[in-house]
Amino acid sequence: MSTAPSARSGGPSSGSGFLRDCLVCPDHASPLEPPSGHDPASGMPWPDGEIRCSEGCVFPVEQGIPRFVERDNYAAAFGLQWRRFRRTQLDSHTGVPLSQRRLERCLGMTLDELRGKKVLEVGSGAGRFTELLVAHCDSVVSADLSDAVDANLENCMDISPYLLVQADLRKPPFRANTFDVVICLGVIQHTPDPEQTIATLAAELRPGGRLVIDHYAYRADRFGALLAFFSVHTPLRWIAKRLSPVAGLRLTSAYHRISDPIRRRTCRYKQLDRLVARIFATSCYYETIPELPPEICREWNELDTHDSLTDWYQHKRKPEQIHATLERLGFVNIWCEKGHRGGNGIEAHAELGRGS
């Protein structure tokens, strides 16, 4: 178990040469020239400047990170969220290996087994999984659409060299058919078209490579789903996701401030709490994740309340649908299950068929 990633062990010579070669222009798939004098194998941050493709495209490097997207996009609220709650869910902060357990379960292998593999993590947020990946492999590439990359950089750059970019997974700036493992956790349900997203992730894998994903699931109990719909959460979400990221965060934090002390008392009594949660519909983990220290749990509740009220897309799927999508894309040895504690709903891993 490794809840606290070790300090930076690498340097220009120990970083992977792979970090030098995997970036390509998202428009032309041609190699990209990093800012002069910088060796990507030395890790992050990059010197600010420009990267150029041989066809003439230019992309900025700002605050140490190559940026391939406009800063204002549908994931902007996530960017603010992860900068505000930069360390909340990191195992190195909580002292409890919740992220490691979830990651290893989804991977279907231990983190040690990732050593030597080329790993792509997409939608990396503040880096609850990145910090573990970077501590265990020397060829980690991480990407997120939002400014969450700024939080990720601060959290992970001192652990070991890796490559971090701000990019859209629907137009990835990486060489196709390249990675041994592609990890995308907590993300696909928040993209416009989950099936298209899974197909794009698959295109980054080499034949035989492993895809590791999860997805929100439909609730099994229909009465529960109906109750959840007729709750303050529904109209509040309608409003909060349409506000600016700053106003959205203010609203959800104020709501959490009122609700959390009430839910902290009622959550011990399941039936009562079910009713109270119609009005005080904030996330509440005091009973469900008792390992978390109460102050960190309070922060985690506030973070997840914001997440569930401001994410623009919130798709749901059945395990059979995820399984069918993977099969259609040529995956084999598919593991796809619903309902693991501490997970997002459906979790899956599968290998890309050698003929795909």
Ligand SMILES: C[S@@+](CC[C@H](N)C(=O)[O-])C[C@H]1O[C@@H](n2cnc3c(N)ncnc32)[C@H](O)[C@@H]1O
């Ligand atoms: C709920 S967060 C999960 C972050 C991290 N994987 C975790 O579990 O803590 C979803 C992340 O996906 C990112 N995201 C959403 N759409 C994306 C896209 N098209 N390309 C890349 N990242 C995306 C968001 O910016 C956000 O940081």
Ligand SMILES: [Zn+2]
């Ligand atoms: Zn180009």
